[in-house]
Amino acid sequence: MQYVLFGNGTRNDVKPFKSQLLKWIGNKQRFAHEIVSYFPDNISTYYEPFLGSGAVMATLAPKRGIGSDCFKPLIEIWQTLSRSPETLKQWYADRWRQFKSGEKIEEFERIKGAYNAQPNGPDLLFLCRSCYGGVVRFRKRDGYCSTPCGVHDPISPDSFDRRADEWHRRMKGADFVLADYQKIMSQAKPGDLVYCDPPYSDSQAILYGAQSFSLKRLFASIAECKDRGVYVALSIDGTKRTGKHICKLAIPQYLFEREVFLNCGPSMLLRFQMAGESLGEEIVHDRLLLTY
Numbered sequence: 001m002q003y004v005l006f007g008n009g010t011r012n013d014v015k016p017f018k019s020q021l022l023k024w025i026g027n028k029q030r031f032a033h034e035i036v037s038y039f040p041d042n043i044s045t046y047y048e049p050f051l052g053s054g055a056v057m058a059t060l061a062p063k064r065g066i067g068s069d070c071f072k073p074l075i076e077i078w079q080t081l082s083r084s085p086e087t088l089k090q091w092y093a094d095r096w097r098q099f100k101s102g103e104k105i106e107e108f109e110r111i112k113g114a115y116n117a118q119p120n121g122p123d124l125l126f127l128c129r130s131c132y133g134g135v136v137r138f139r140k141r142d143g144y145c146s147t148p149c150g151v152h153d154p155i156s157p158d159s160f161d162r163r164a165d166e167w168h169r170r171m172k173g174a175d176f177v178l179a180d181y182q183k184i185m186s187q188a189k190p191g192d193l194v195y196c197d198p199p200y201s202d203s204q205a206i207l208y209g210a211q212s213f214s215l216k217r218l219f220a221s222i223a224e225c226k227d228r229g230v231y232v233a234l235s236i237d238g239t240k241r242t243g244k245h246i247c248k249l250a251i252p253q254y255l256f257e258r259e260v261f262l263n264c265g266p267s268m269l270l271r272f273q274m275a276g277e278s279l280g281e282e283i284v285h286d287r288l289l290l291t292y
Contacts, residue, residue: 011037017059021167022077022125023134024053026200028235031262031286032059035195038260038290040231044191046174049181050198051078057195058170065174068184076121078176085168088125092164093157095126108149116144130154185221190229196222197235219252226255226291234289256289 014033028035032055039060046062048054051069069075080088099107108130115123124145128136131147139146155163177184181196188194199213215236222232234256237249264284 012039012041013037014059017055017170019163019166020053020055021058021081021163022053023128023131023136025135025137026197027053027055027134028197029053029055031264032056034262035233035235035288036060038258038288039193039195039233040292042191043193043231044189045193047184047188047192047194048197049179049184049194050196051075051176052197054078054167054171056197057174058167061170061173063173065171066177066184066187067171067174068177068179068181070178070180072178073115073119073121073124075176075178077125078171080121081164081168082171082174082176085164089157089161089164091122091125092129092160095123096154096157096160099126099130099154104153105149112145112147119143119145126154129160182217182221185225185230188225188228188230191231193231193233194222194225195233195235200237215249219255222291223252223255232291236287236289251289256291258290258292260288260290261285262288 011034014037016033018029020027020029035056036059043062044064046057046060046065047068048057048065049068051057051067051074054067057065057067067078069078077088080091095111098111101107108127111123111126114120115127124136127145127147128134130150132150134150135147136145137147138144181198185194196218198215198218218234222234225232262285264286
């Protein structure tokens with residue numbers, strides 16, 4: 001379900017892609033096809049400077065794309081998927097076997113301890129697939145990963161292998177870069193599209209980079225892109241409690257031409273925080289802002 005507050009709401013028909021590779025807070029996998037349906041028909045180069053789970057990029061499967069993030073272990077995963085998917089599969093299989101070799105919480109904590117001793121892509125890959133609720137969280141003071149073990153067993157290596165093969169095919173047109181979003185967005189040219197999915201200021205303060213993220217700085221980069229003829233789509237805080245609470249943001253006037261709200265269902269982060277309690281009317285709508 002989606003509703004448009006201004007603009008004509010023109011959209012394309014995009015087939016859903018449901019095979020999730022990484023579990024990640026704010027993952028757009030379930031409704032990435034709806035986001036992509038609002039993208040321009042002709043895109044020269046697609047940029048996604050807050051790559052996260054990569055769900056929107058994989059759904060679009062661009063002929064030419066640049067995926068980037070400032071979180072080194074995450075980009076290590078994407079670069080390995082692109083350059084050596086067999087290595088990525090081995091990373092997962094090795095840690096899955098370790099996880100299954102003993103008491104699962106103890107083995108999970110052992111893998112998490114290895115990550116916290118030296119943050120790296122291989123350990124993060126398994127942690128994000130096996131942690132509680134798929135919510136990978138990091139301590140503000142020192143970046144310590146504090147997510148507990150999940151209640152369900154992670155998918156088997158065979159299942160992960162099939163997903164890795166499919167994602168490798170979908171991402172074959174993309175390069176992956178460790179960089180700040182501002183640097184990447186400055187490279188976009190007229191006819192390119194930048195899709196931004198930054199940390200949400202209303203709900204994601206416990207996530208990596210969210211504590212120091214500046215929405216004002218991002219809006220300045222978006223304005224510069226728009227002035228150059230670059231298309232920009234931005235996913236950001238929308239509404240909670242089935243529309244009863246609108247997340248207030250200082251959005252510059254005239255920066256965006258259209259605003260769409262997409263139904264995300266119950267909040268993943270809230271479900272984690274409430275530890276299985278009823279969510280009541282805690283239905284979340286994401287706000288999708290478009291400069292075109």
